[in-house]
Amino acid sequence: MTKVAFGGRAYEYADSETVLETLLRHKLDVPYSCKKGVCLSCMLRVIDGAIPEESQVGIRDTLRTQGYFLPCICPGDHDLTVASAEDTALFSRAVVSDVFPLAPDIKGVRLTPATELYYHAGQFINLRRADGLTRCYSLASVPSIDRQLELHVKRLPGGDMSNWIFDELQGGEVVELQGPNGSCFYLPGRADQNLLLIGTGTGLAPLIGIARDALHDGHQGDIRLYHGSRHANGLYLRRQLRDLAARHANFLYIPCLSGADVPPGVRAGRVASAVFSDLGGLADWRVFICGAPPMVEEAKKTAYLAGAAIADIHADPFELRDLRRKPRPDPSSHK
Ligand SMILES: Cc1cc2nc3c(=O)[nH]c(=O)nc-3n(C[C@H](O)[C@H](O)[C@H](O)COP(=O)(O)OP(=O)(O)OC[C@H]3O[C@@H](n4cnc5c(N)ncnc54)[C@H](O)[C@@H]3O)c2cc1C
Structure with a gap:
């Protein structure tokens, strides 16, 4: 039986559990949130044993080389000794x-x-x-x-x-x-490439940063920011974004409302539909997508099918804390 040792005791993995699931099943007080390898809240450090490379995805190099890994996406199939991440690091x-x-x-x-x-x-x-x-x-x-x-x-x-x-x-x-x-950010270079920014809700936060960063850097290609919300109240910072568009000929701001009572100057419908009805092909576009996970997944797929290269699609789904203590069912078992 393979085990994970933590805090001086060893815990057996149950079938197809991740390291995090084993620790939580034994009621250990380890931090976690999304359980999908996105938020990095559960980072632990391996002291002994081999962890798969995939369990270090998204962790910056300096921490990766010190053995930090994500127990939520690390399968419990190796003997490991792990410790809480050192706070100061x-x-x-x-x-x-x-x-x-x-x-x-x-x-x-x-x-x-x-x-x-x-x-x-x-x-x-x-x-x-x-x-x-x-x-x-x-x-x-x-x-x-x-x-x-x-x-x-x-x-x-x-x-x-x-x-x-x-x-x-x-x-x-x-x-x-x-x-x-996270890797959802603007890198200078390819200044003529068009940028497509798609977000819902507070998914606007990273996108407004990316847009201002690219404009400040003198980006020459078009920068289109589509912001979607169900209610007009959710379309925040509209005045600032319109001001930004007025100051930069290559910046376009398109607010979209999926709910009723669409005010003038706002597009009716879901943000992803607006994007893909405006822009046929996305070959050679750089795409940034942030916000509600189902929207992010759908927009990523559609951007790829519309011709954007995988390396040019950057996305941050705003995963919420996963409250389930039990392992997710294996999707292949439903076939
Ligand atoms: C990469 C990334 C970036 C993010 N960026 C942002 C951002 O810029 N802005 C932003 O606002 N958010 C962002 N988020 C989401 C954010 O991290 C939090 O998940 C969010 O703020 C909710 O946290 P909370 O503690 O308020 O809710 P939580 O306490 O985590 O609860 C989440 C939801 O679950 C429900 N819930 C809680 N406990 C229970 C229970 N026992 N039973 C049933 N339901 C329950 C709550 O009612 C709530 O609706 C991001 C997430 C990720 C992964």
Whole structure:
């Protein structure tokens, strides 16, 4: 029987469990959120044993070489000794400068990190509260333009972190952050390439950062930002985005509403349909997609089928915390 050792005890894997599932089944207090290898909240460090390369996807090189890996996507089929990630290597402190409204259910948070964070606009951080509650938020700020980090947080009914940010978090409070993470960002070069940015809800946060970053860098190709929401209130920062479009001939902002009561100047319908009815082919486009996971999955597939190269499609699905303690069913068992 293969086992994972953690905190001085060894735990047997059950059939087809991941390392994280084994630890959670034994009621160990390990952090986690999406359980899909996206959010990096569950990062652990391997002390002994071999972990597959795939369980280190998305982890930056300096941590990868130290043995950090994601137990949520690491199959429990090898004897391993693992330890909690060393906090000092991962988390640093930041002071909240400002919490401000962006829409009735969206707030902006500005943070001043204690040590400079080297990041690209569009990447995400893990924000940790004093009691250890941790969630991912994308960076809407641009390092070459903004002095502070900026996050956009949507309030979810019953959500622990988002409601705390809405109701309690204030300027002056100290939080911790880990990152930057993710590969959804603009890289200079190929300045004539067209950029397509597609987002729903607070998926706008990384996209507005990417758009401002590319414009600041002198990007010459078209930059089209499609932002979708069900309600008009969710189309936040409309004035700022229109101002940006007025200042840059190559930047186009297309707000889309999938619900009723579509105001003038806003497209009716789902964001992905608007994109793909406007643009036939996407050969040689660079595509960035962020927000609700089903939209991200659908838009990724459609962008690929419309001719975008896989290497040119960058996506961050905003996965929520997976509350299930049981392993996901194997999809092949339903065939
Ligand atoms: C890469 C990435 C980037 C992200 N970027 C952003 C961003 O820029 N902005 C943003 O707003 N979000 C972003 N998210 C999502 C964010 O990380 C959080 O998941 C989100 O804020 C919700 O956290 P929460 O603690 O408020 O909700 P949680 O407490 O995690 O709850 C999530 C939902 O589950 C429900 N729930 C909780 N407990 C239970 C229960 N016991 N039974 C049934 N239902 C329950 C809640 O009601 C809530 O609706 C991102 C996620 C990822 C992975």
